[in-house]
């Protein structure tokens with residue numbers, strides 16, 4: 329176990345007590361950020377006016393961050409932001425905090441309040457981006473602003489990278505920032521990004537909230553399936569059309585899920601570490617996975633989120649066919665979005681898919697694909713993981729277990745694998761099942777959860793300056 333010297337190296341700790349005025353300003357700042365519709369629609373289309381406005385907004389709301397001599401601010405790829413916070417001790421390896429300013433579209437239908445209004449109702453701030461991921465953008469800058477106003481000077485250098493195109497690829501933002509840091513010879517101790525939460529009541533019989541730090545993220549593949557045919561008159565149709573052939577192929581994929589990989593990834597370790605958090609008899613089952621693995625594995629398939637953690641998922645998301653009501657369609661095509669389990673590769677999933685469809689009339693075109701990310705270390709020497717764990721216990725006293733997990737989505741962090749192998753995905757926000765509204769309608773964050781997120785980052789930045797007994801300051805073990 330790492331021993332934590334609770335003293336900072338030579339400065340004294342700044343308590344995370346904020347005045348009523350500061351707390352109100354913190355909430356207003358988040359609401360203002362939600363009101364700027366920084367939507368990424370597609371590779372071709374994003375709201376660049378809003379992205380530019382967002383850059384001006386953060387300068388206005390966080391003046392101290394932008395006017396501190398040891399902080400350098402740069403705009404990268406036109407709308408992304410890189411902050412370099414120079415620490416006083418160059419022997420300490422720097423780290424990186426990540427977040428993104430763009431959001432997915434939010435058609436107004438189904439929303440209780442307009443999605444870009446940032447309105448507060450019953451203790452929640454509503455709006456697109458309140459969880460994904462303007463909460464992190466604003467909380468990081470807010471925590472830093474509050475620290476600076478209390479004359480904080482860091483000892484360990486760190487970077488803050490705010491991408492502007494995470495929801496479409498991250499290639500203009502995160503990828504360029506990463507290349508810039510690499511060109512400057514930067515090597516990171518670790519990076520922290522969105523991707524997991526503190527969850528309460530997530531599974532039946534879980535007694536208390538648990539914190540899951542994702543230490544790997546799934547791979548992805550967008551695969552186009554296409555069927556071509558000679559068009560003709562719909563009054564004398566052939567037995568099968570492009571639409572029916574393609575539908576049958578998709579149906580095959582839905583009826584034959586990718587293999588259950590429970591036991592080959594983070595989930596088994598996660599459940600073993602969480603066993604004590606479940607009431608009886610689940611705790612006994614989880615402590616004896618050698619016997620109950622098949623039962624647990626089937627149980628996990630029943631919940632869409634845990635199912636996504638144990639297998640490659642297959643989601644048909646786009647279907648296009650037909651040119652006129654009385655013409656046999658010449659082309660039918662669909663895009664299937666795969667999320668690849670850490671124990672599989674793009675190549676394996678593509679081969680499995682072809683075997684499942686087993687129809688030569690269906691063509692396969694890989695539009696975009698990448699393998700799952702490597703698993704980041706969680707041992708006693710893993711600085712990023714241990715700092716997160718320590719800060720979680722301090723800020724969320726109701727959480728008794730912190731466990732490693734897998735992120736079922738993708739994040740900008742995968743563009744930073746050239747700079748570190750310690751990538752940790754964790755949003756310090758406590759979520760109940762009713763709040764899992766990322767990309768959905770009525771996305772929201774409670775005022776209390778957001779204030780806690782700011783407090784968490786305020787504490788985390790200071791913890792990164794803490795003297796760790798039993799841990800080398802440069803974590804050579806995890807260098808590339």
Ligand SMILES: CCCCCCCC/C=C\CCCCCCCC(=O)N[C@@H](CCCCN)C(=O)O
Pocket residue numbers: 460494495496497522523524525527530531540633634735736737738739766
């Ligand atoms: C006992 C089990 C406890 C499980 C606790 C799980 C808690 C976390 C559950 C879900 C979190 C999901 C977070 C996903 C973040 C994904 C961010 C995102 O939307 N990324 C996009 C990127 C798109 C890139 C270009 N296509 C995506 O993945 O689609």
Ligand SMILES: [Zn+2]
Pocket residue numbers: 428460461494522
């Ligand atoms: Zn996100």
Ligand SMILES: [Zn+2]
Pocket residue numbers: 432460495767
């Ligand atoms: Zn998202």
